[in-house]
Amino acid sequence: MEDCIFCKIIKGDIPSELVYSDEFVVAIRDIHPVAPVHVLILPRKHFANLSELAETDSGELGSILAAVARAAKKIAELEGIADKGYRLINNCGQDAGQTVMHLHFHLIGGKTLGEKLI
């Protein structure tokens, strides 16, 4: 996706602070952190959001979601918050407040997260 900011970050065309990467995902620090730890986990392959990912075959879907879960665990360890815990958030679509149309998961932690909606 030529005009996708996260695709450009994944390609290295736009700078970012890399936290973790593997075959399936790249994880970078959010430019506007809402917590001491705020990392974005970006699947390398472009999907607009979780609903678009859901349309792919189960093999690819499973591989990407497994990679996200494993990356989240690894990032929590790297950031020193594995014991205290973290929240993994996906905003899908307009009402959820999604602003970048490249599937991503916010990993936030490093403090007691008080703003629980559910």
Ligand code: 5GP
């Ligand atoms: P959304 O609102 O779509 O769930 O989350 C998009 C996130 O991407 C926001 O938290 C925003 O701060 C972050 N973001 C937007 N542009 C950039 C960028 O160029 N670099 C980084 N590191 N984060 C970005």
Ligand code: ZN
């Ligand atoms: Zn993209």
